[in-house]
Amino acid sequence: MTKQFSRTNLLLLAVLVLQLAALVAGAAFILARIDGLDQARRSREDSLTEEIRSNAEMLEAVVRTLHLDNEQTNEMRELLGLPPVRPSALNDLMQRADSDSGSTHPLTEAVQRLIQHRNHEDAREFLAGFVSSPGFAEALSGLDLRYSERSVTEGELTRNGTRFFRLQASADEVSVLPMTGTSRTFATANTSFQSYLERSSAEIETHLQALSRRRQEFSELPQQPQVRTALQERRITAHLAQGEQRSELELRNNYGETLHTLRFSYAEGTVRGFGSGTIGVAELAQKLPQFIQELDNRPQVEREVSRQRDKLVELLSEPSLAEQLQESGVRIETTPRTSQRHYLFDVIDLSRNRSIGALGLHRDDATLRLFDSEDVPIGPLPELQNHVLSTNSRMSPVTDITVSEGSRTFLLIGVHERIADVVMIAHANPGKQSISILSIPRDLFYRGRRVNAVYQVFGVDRLMRELKEITGLHIDDYIMVDMYAFIDVVDVVGGVTIELEEPLRDPNFVVRDEGRWTTLAYDAGTQELSGIEALRVARSRGTSSDFERSHRQQQIVEAVLHALREMSPNQLQQAARSVFRHLDSSLSPIAAVNHLLRYRDYTVERREGLDTSNVLYHTYSNLYFQGKAPDAEVDEDFDRGAWILLPINDDWNEVRNYVQSIILGVRS
Structure with missing residues (x-):
């Protein structure tokens, strides 16, 4: 009885082994078939690419022949007194190729697009296989990282909503770009990939903690005693705006106009807008009070008028201009006098040593006018305004609302x-x-x-x-x-x-x-x-x-x-x-x-x-x-x-x- 039972078990075991062998053989056949189909697909694509190139060369030869035939036909028609034949679409295509020897032929462009499409598909397939592999899931499981797809060839790894890594796929590898640190490329999600994620994640976490402290320090800058005192003395207000990528600190005058903007980058942990390049938050905290004290907090109009006045003084002080004016028997005072609405630069008649009029710069909108000797406006000076003063003007006039005609x-x-x-x-x-x-x-x-x-x-x-x-x-x-x-x-x-x-x-x-x-x-x-x-x-x-x-x-x-x-x-x-x-x-x-x-x-x-x-x-x-x-x-x-x-x-x-x-x- 025992021997019969043993023989039965052996038979069952043999059957199971045979079935397992059949499954393995079937799987191997399927994998070989898939590989064969993939090779066949690539071979067909290569053949198609070569065929398109060959056809392009043949078509180009045909087009050139038609072009030559068209020229000969038009020569004959000219001898007969007939108008020339209008070129066909093929002739237009050929003329385009002849007129720009450096340009790419349209059919070649089509081939290049096909190649790009194939590479894109290869990258898509490779990324899909990479992120669905057991090694990829194992690498993420202990790091609290989540994968999300950004496009068919790109993805990202996030922790608590913050992006730690960006993944970019090519046909045979994936590039991993961390928030901070060195990027790497991987062909498989192996143990090296897992070790890289562990090490880089720890570095990124440390970086984020430091960024959080700096971000908080940046937002608290207006409350620092020396900064607050400088703001109060200069009648300047600080307005903080926080976005997804950066925080901005706007310094405004008491007219609500922005005088200066400081930008804190979350990615870099530094501040831009203070001189050239970047500056750390700690260094900025030391220099900001003096910077605020030196800001010009006047209204934008006054600042612009002052700039235009200085520019006009610089122009009037040029020796060559003074010589030309002297030949005309006049000089223009470079120190203006002030009326209710204008800065007036008197024009002096040298023979009589008295004013014959003045150039007037309006104190509200920086427009230029010509005045007579009694300070009565004669008219505007558009040429001087446009070609001398208005260059690089920073004034931003209000645009009128467009209303109905006759309103x-x-x-x-x-x-x-x-x-x-x-x-x-x-x-x-x-x-x-x-x-x-x-x-x-x-x-x-x-x-x-x-x-x-x-x-x-x-x-x-x-x-x-x-x-x-x-x-x-x-x-x-x-x-x-x-x-x-x-x-x-x-x-x-x-x-x-x-x-x-x-x-x-x-x-x-x-x-x-x-x-x-x-x-x-x-x-x-x-x-x-x-x-x-x-x-x-x-x-x-x-x-x-x-x-x-x-x-x-x-x-x-x-x-x-x-x-x-x-x-x-x-x-x-x-x-x-x-x-x-x-x-x-x-x-x-x-x-x-x-x-x-x-x-x-x-x-x-x-x-x-x-x-x-x-x-x-x-x-x-x-x-x-x-x-x-x-x-x-x-x-x-x-x-x-x-x-x-x-x-x-x-x-x-x-x-x-x-x-x-x-x-x-x-x-x-």
């Missing part, structure tokens, strides 16, 4: 004690037969001051210019009215009717009506207002925000426009003569009436305002100057400064884009 923009200013308490822009669009009204908040902070103070300090021309820079809108005319004239304007049109969406209660606004003192109180709904009542509604802000107040002011302006539309031309002229005695405007009464008649059928399509619900954020001036967030924790005795409004991300383009959306009805 007109008006600035409406409500003034109280020389301060622009109400600022609105009204834009008439003939294309849409509509009017858009945009309120500018008085606390908007631009070029170091709130816009409501610009009129008080510089006047209406400067206010119009700065509003153009802020909004991108060219302003054609302005109308300025003080609070008492406002009362007369509303009364002249017979009062206004507005709709209050909510009750208006202001216990701090004391009024006297019919001999009785009380506080401001209006119910929600329709309200018919006289001039004094309209002024109260327009000025109240005790229980409402400035933005809500702007909304009421827009309602009153729209109501005044509506009342004016209802008047006849004669009534409009009488009203204009009466009203214009109480206001200041770039328009004459007749011009104002003409505009009212032209726009009387227009509808007020949009009533909007710049505020914190769209493109602005609020902070305090001293917090802003020191680069602190609006909600930053500060000492109890710290003066936060004035409440101000700024564009989101301190980007004035956001404001201009929003204004464009109001005027054109689209958001850029």
Whole structure:
């Protein structure tokens, strides 16, 4: 029984051995077949390549023959007085080859593309086999590395989302490029590959830890005592922005203009933007306070005008120019005198030793003009401006928003004690037969001051210019009215009717009506207002925000426009003569009436305002100057400064884009 069982086991074992041998033989046959197919594929590709090259040579010979035949045919046709035959597509192809002996024939280019495609496929297959091999998986398992494909011939190894290695495949090897250290190439994912990954991963981890410390040190630079003191003394703010590849530290003046940018590279661990080359964070920390002290923190316009003035002085100081001018009997002073808006370089008549005029450099925009002896402008100097001063100019003028042909923009200013308490822009669009009204908040902070103070300090021309820079809108005319004239304007049109969406209660606004003192109180709904009542509604802000107040002011302006539309031309002229005695405007009464008649059928399509619900954020001036967030924790005795409004991300383009959306009805 035992012997029979043993024989049975031996038979089963023999059968298993035979089956295993058959499997091995089958696998070997399959592998040999695959290798044979691959060799056959390569052989066919080589044959096809050779065949294409041979055909290209034959085709080139045919083309040359046709080209010669075409020339002979045209010679015969010329003798017969017939026009030449237009070359065929083959002749054009041949002419291209003849005209550029250094160029590659189109068929050769096709062959090269085929070869590149084959190499690309080989690299794809090799990388796929490399990363699917057991050795590759084993090498990654203990290093917490993950593989992801970037393309069919490239991949990367990451740890916790950070790329440690980049893999690039060719037809027979893979190049491994580490974040830091020396790259290597491998034909297989063997033990050498695993050892390389282990060693390089440890080096990269150490490198990343050092980078993290340096990155933190870079971000803390503005808080270092000496740096913070220098920033405060120079009224410069530091703004940190952190991205995926680098951190940037922008140094800005109190006009929000970038003076200098320092860039910390995560890959290098060094800072660029401080002199030539790179600098370490520790060395930068020592040199940054002095660097800040030496920065020119003036507005960009002033810096550019100063540069242009120095350039003009340098030009006027050239001996050759002085000789030419002397031959003409004049000299130009190289030390300018200063007027309200210009630097004036006097032109002296040598025979009389007195000024006959001057070259004027505008102090706001660096434009050049010619002046007579009484400082009256004669005209611009475009040739001198373009060929001498404007070269390499760093000024960046604001681009006007493109508006419909025939459009007109008006600035409406409500003034109280020389301060622009109400600022609105009204834009008439003939294309849409509509009017858009945009309120500018008085606390908007631009070029170091709130816009409501610009009129008080510089006047209406400067206010119009700065509003153009802020909004991108060219302003054609302005109308300025003080609070008492406002009362007369509303009364002249017979009062206004507005709709209050909510009750208006202001216990701090004391009024006297019919001999009785009380506080401001209006119910929600329709309200018919006289001039004094309209002024109260327009000025109240005790229980409402400035933005809500702007909304009421827009309602009153729209109501005044509506009342004016209802008047006849004669009534409009009488009203204009009466009203214009109480206001200041770039328009004459007749011009104002003409505009009212032209726009009387227009509808007020949009009533909007710049505020914190769209493109602005609020902070305090001293917090802003020191680069602190609006909600930053500060000492109890710290003066936060004035409440101000700024564009989101301190980007004035956001404001201009929003204004464009109001005027054109689209958001850029």
